[in-house]
Amino acid sequence: MKSYFFRLYLLLFSWNIICVPVLLGSQPDPNNGLFFIANKMEVKIDGRLVEWQGQKPVYLNQKNQLRYKQDDWAGPTDCSAKFWLGWNDIGFIVAAETIDDSIAFPFSGSDVWGNDCIQFAVDVHDDNAPNFYQSDDREFVVTLVDSQAIVYEYTYTEHRKAGIRKYPAQVLVSGDTVRYEVVIPWQGLGIIGPFAGMHLGASVVFFDNDGQAPRGSLEWTVGITRKKFTLPFANILLFDPKINIVQAIPTQPFLSVNDTLTLWVYSRYYRRKVTHRLFENDETFFRHSTRVKARKWTKLIIPPKYLKWGRLTLDVNSTRISQRFDILVWSKQLITQQIDYLTQQVQVFKNLKTIDPAVSITVEYWVEWLEKKFASAVTNFDFFDVMNQAQKRIDQIPNFYMKKQVYYNREHRIVEQLYQSKREGKIRRYLLYLPSDFNRDKKYPLFMYLHNGRGNEEESARKMGNILSEYDLPVIGLFPRGYPDLGITHFGLAEIMDCLTDISKKYPVDKNKIYLSGEGSGGIEALLLAERFPDRFAAVSISFSKIDTSINVQNLKYLPVRIFGETKQDTENFYIVEKIQKIGGRARYSSLKHKDNVEIYSPDYFSWLLKQQRHQYPLKIEIRIKHLKPARTFWLEFISQENYSQPAFIEAVVDSNRLFVSTKNLLEFSILLDKLPASVQYPLRIIVNSRNRFVVSEKQVPKFTIYKDEKNWKQRKNPEISLKKYPSVTGPLSAIFDKPVKFVYSTKHKNSEFNKITFNLAKQASKRGRNNYLNKFLIADSVMEKQTVNSNIIAFGNAEANAYLKKLFPKLPMDVYENGLKFGNSYCDAEGCAGVYIFPNPQNPNYLILVGVAPDTTGLKNIYKTWDLNYNNIIYGYDFLTLKNGVEKNKYHDWIDFGNFDNNWSVPWFQPHFRKGPKYWHRDILVGLDANQLSLNSNWKGGGKANFTWKIYTRMEFKYLRKKFNWKNSFYCAFGQISVEENENWRAPEKSTDIIDFDSVLKLTLKTFIDPYVAISLDTQFR
Secondary structure, eight states, rough: OOHHHHHHHHHHHHHHHHOOOOESSSOTTTTTEEEEEEEEEEOOSSOOOGGGSSSEEEEEEEEEGEESSSSSSOTTTTTEEEEEEEEEEEEEEEEEEEEEEOOOOOGGGGGGGGSEEEEEETTOOOOOOOOOOOOTTEEEEEETTEEEEEEEEESSSSSOOEEEOOOEEEEEEETEEEEEEEEEEGGGGGGGGOTTOOOEEOOOOOOOOSSSSSSEEEESSSSSSSOOOOOOOOOEEETTTTTSSEEEEOEEEEEEEESSSSEEEEEEEEEEEEEEEEEEEEEEEEEEEEOOOOEEEEEEOOOOOGGOOOEEEEEEEETTTTEEEEEEEEHHHHHHHHHHHHHHHHHHHHHHHTHHHHHHHHHHHHHHHHHHHHOOOOOOHHHHHHHHHHHHHHHHHHHHHHHHOOSBTTTEEEEEEEEEETTEEEEEEEEOOOTTTOOTTOOOOEEEEEETTOOOOOHHHHHHHHHHHTTTOOOEEEEEEOTTOOBBBBBHHHHHHHHHHHHHHHHHHEEEEEEEEETHHHHHHHHHHHHHTTTTTTTEEESOOOOTOOOOGGGGGGGGGGEEEEEEGHHHHHHHHHHHHHTTTTTTEEEEESHHHHHSSSSHHHHTTTTTOOOOEEEEEEEEBTTBBBSTTTTTTEEEETTTTTTTOOOOEETTTTEEEEEESSSEEEEEGSSSSSTTOOEEEEEETTTTEEEOOOSSSSSEEEEEETTTTEEEEOOSSSOOOOOOOSSSGGGGGSOOOEEOOOOSSSSHHHHHHHHHHHHHEEEEEEEEEEEEEEEEHHHHHOOOOOOOEEEEEOTTTOOOOOOGGGSSSSEETTTTEETTEEOOOTTTOOOEEEEETTTTTEEEEEEESSSSHHHHHHHHHHHHHHOGGGGGGGGGEOTTTOTTOOTTTEEEEEEETTTTTTOOOOOOOOSSSSOOOEEEEEEEEEEEEEEEOTTTOOOOOOOEEEEEEEEEEEEEEEEEEEEEEEEEEEEEEEEEETTTTEEEOOEEEEEEEEEEEEEEEEESSOOOOOEEEEEEEEO
């Protein structure tokens, strides 16, 4: 009897937990979940936000809501925000207030997102799209342009054009506060008739611009700034307390199997029975009915034991209405099991000889990627996304065994491919679009698309894959992964070319029809690659890119160039087009009113594009080169220059069996015989600068190398192994990224701050994205000292601080001495002096070492001020530079010196602003003469006597400063007289000053407890 009573008691207790509602007179706090109850209200759009003061806003001021660079957010006073949502019969209302210590609105047009602004997106159907925006989704920015509030809509379907919308909006700036208020009409959202109880999905982002570029953002949810998709959006309820139906909203669309599912319900009148049910397909996990009191918010809960991982449905039923919500549940235990399963599959695939070895690499990459996402997950959505991505990949495993094509996105025919990056020491991926008639026995043109700084390869593949699929084009689409957080970098361009090489090996690519295209910063990358490798591409097109008019376009004359831009970019784009046309290039510019990829990538565009073919064998090549970039173009290879501070010039023309070459400032080059036009006949006569002649009887070797010996040109039959600049070992500083790099920091300096700065510099050099560093290649000096040199090296410090550099410095051109820098046989001791240079590594001259050297922390900080990875950083154009206090990034002032080594990596014997020898003696000499006369008028009654005084003196200091000892000498002497008037007669002069003082101190610095010294002091007078 006792046991039955006990069981009944537990049952009643459990029933109370589930069914007893919690009542609230006011609305639930939206900060306790991911939801918002938008009240129906009348609002005057004036930016004063008076109508919103009694309502609870969503606050964005926490670290997990930040999207800033590491340690770049100084707290809520730096940037924080709060916002409200509402609605009425006119439209959807958004109001917000930000606190920002620096406010700026420098951008207009499609770049307005870069201002201080609010950007929000609405999922009208609340369909939680997992991959990308659907046709019902809308995205808007509200900001100031020319002191006027504007609403700009971004669109992602061909049926809507992006641009400014004339919707009611106001933006008020007062001190450090910005207030936003806007109404988006229902027709602007594609809604004919809104109603109370309707549900939307939404997310909000605030961008922070403190000057000329956005610093970061505050995000309510993901889904706007990187990947455009609505799955993580918050739940929004259009609420009206005056209607009779039950209105409900769950507080969290994502939760763990260990969480409690919470649901808020409101009714104008008392409801005796409101049923809520949690189910998946036909299986019900929980069902319960409860009473709902009138005009009170009722909190209903479903305990964790009823939750199951996956995509569940929550159903709320009452009289005349049924409401449904997606509830996405994740399980930490399941994620661990999923990753373990994939890890096991890696070993299975490695052991199966019948499986392509690339399969194990692919699955291994999946495991590494999932583990990284799992470790960095913070929010419930982050964990659910890991679980969902893991399950997608598990579902693909059977296709590997059946040797079927594994699609990353079957709808758009997108395939995921991987390659081993030598620069990062890990697997990198790229995405492909495969045509509907794909057959490995047929060659296809390749359309290579580079995304902009805000995009990613997934968005590019979806967007362009959709266009390629719609036109059913027989082309392969390539979408490489970029470095959006770093902008354009030298190693980023190298990775793109490695990606192109990899796909050319794995897929049937027609190498005569490789087309390069890009948007925004991706367009700039496309131009740079086309200029550097004109013999790899058939055509290049770019869209909406801010082109630096100083960009080198010399090689762009060898392939057709198409540029698409907004009207505001016309001046720069026309200039570039004319610049290319003047040197004989085929460039064309199209001005568009709005950013519209559908208008650009039209059937006419692809009809033009597919007619273009690579210009394989030009009969004439005329190229100006600087710093040996590029090293090879078509059938010419440049090996070395005479003077690297000046550009080199070469022109080569083939005429049947003769090849005429004219050069300037060139020391060595090669003619690639196997790349020459088919019309070339043998024996081939080569004439260099009209006086040196060579004959090639037949094409027996792939290249013919010619070098300059004093005044004459000669053939190099046996390449010399010497310390010379040649294509694989050359400056400038940017050449350090041509091969894999290790990053070495100092640990031996007695000042821990010095070591810390070298570590930060090395870490900054290894950065490959937001909080993504090549930690595997970030190495302490003591470790590198024991390793074999098999890569380029970037190292910071000096011989005293860095054990690895200490071994190399006797053979390197720049080092520190006691008070400054020693460069070759020259010396500099300017305040804060430091140097950065590139040089062949003495341990292995086939690799380069880039050294940042400074005698102290002040010099290191000056290197830090100039150092970043951006392609446009002016330091990368030189072999060496030296700095001093006052230096700024990308500005030449306060550079002591900069330039290039010669062909043999020799150091100029003397650099401007450097001395020929070290400065140990320091002197300071002062000589003075003082004279003073006092005269008194006969009417003066104040007393005193007229007088005349004079004094001559000298002060001298001589210092000899060395690291181990110093000798300081000071000498002071003075002599003076005074003459006084008495009874209108002047007395004979008398001595007023007489001093001779000499001190000498010789001090030995042992850096021990006692530093011994010897001192002499002499005090005397002249008489």
